[in-house]
Amino acid sequence: MASTAARPPLPPRAPIVPPEDLESFQQHLNKSTRILALLGAGLSASSGLPTFRGAGGLWRTHEATQLATPEAFGRDPGLVWQFYSYRRHKALQAKPNPAHYALAELARKKDGFMTLSQNVDGLSPRAGHPASQLKLLHGSLFDVKCSDFFCKYTESANYTDPIVPALEIPTDESDPTTISALEARAELDISDENVALPELRISDLPRCPLCKKGLLRPGVVWFGEMLPTGVINDIEKWMSDSAKIDLIMVIGTSARVYPAAGYVDSARAKGARVAVVNMDRNDAPARGLYNGDWFFEGDAAKIVPEILKSVIGEITEMPDAAVEA
Structure with missing residues (x-):
């Protein structure tokens, strides 16, 4: 005869992000008006690429x-x-993952949000990221x-x-x-x-x-070629605006190679705090993290929607441009 004894409750799941870090980040995000994101291959790895x-x-x-x-x-x-x-x-x-959709939604919520992507896989555009707020450093x-x-x-x-x-x-x-x-x-x-x-x-x-x-x-962009002039000019114009930059998010990249490393330094010089999302704590920007910065360790597809939730709410996937084509 099967036992009718109640099973012990499962232990609570550990939060994806330490609550104190999540709270301080979201407080800063909520009041930020000019935000920069720098994306690398770690974001696409979450889509299985x-x-x-x-x-x-x-x-x-x-x-x-x-x-x-x-x-x-x-x-x-x-x-x-x-x-x-x-x-x-x-x-x-591959399909865009929740982090792609979260960043696309943040772009729609925050006019002063600009994304610089080193990825060529087309997943950010397919997630509906507004083209005017997405600069592809290495093409597509x-x-x-x-x-x-x-x-x-x-x-x-x-x-x-x-x-x-x-x-x-x-x-x-x-x-x-x-x-x-x-x-x-x-x-x-x-x-x-x-x-x-x-x-x-x-x-x-x-x-x-x-x-x-x-x-x-x-x-x-192949080795030995210049980065696209129009893209670089657009980024420099955005960076040189007289307004301060509140936040730069470095997602799935170590940002140790220029020009990516230079964008982190430039954002800092304009007042930005740095938030890194990466699987490896050794993959921090070239000059490391300062007091007041954040490092969120783990899968970007899980972490990015969580830390942006105070602005974007729950993620709803958008139509896939490649599928529609």
Whole structure:
């Protein structure tokens, strides 16, 4: 006969954020009018995206500088497009997480909120983040532009997957050498010597519809390239405003590489307190944390909606732009 004794109550869950830190942060957030957010790959990791360089990252056997440079595209545009087509595919399989939606809602609630993202995965735009309050420092996987020097063709929010038929990713799971089979074994390295990527001709690759001569290339900032001038000018104009900056949130990035590190320093110089959200306490900004700053350790997808709740309320997911497309 089954026992009818009452089960002991479950112990209360530990709060996501220490209550005293949450209270002091929200008090400051509520009265802040000019807020800056700096986003990095840790935010996208919460959506299940593999990182570009880290352990288990995409194409582990290739150095990033072998693929993400203008010279690499000039030497072998087919290989570079295969790499970026795979990244586009993985980004489209991922979904914006609650932190993306929370930041988008904060932008709608606070006119003086500006977000600077180092991510190229398109998840912030897909979460409905207002474009006027989102600056993509490194471009986007879903923007394309002509590689011909004399052609200025660009296209935004191209979510076609694959962008041309020749870049379709094999999906035959009965073949143990295909990409999908490797993914099923959690081996996200599709440059494995056992995987035979198709040889691509120049005519197989996406061609510029304007000049008809140049190949289209991903609209991301490659190594050795300048950050987008328009984006940098917009940020500098916002930063140079005479008004003080109340708060900078550093989410999913160590912010130790310039220009990201410089934005933290500039915000501090204008009076900002710093709030860091990261999985690793060692990943604080280059100059460390000051008295009055906050470090929220853990998953950004859980922490960001919680700390912003006093302004944005409960999160309601918005339509996904990529799905709608």
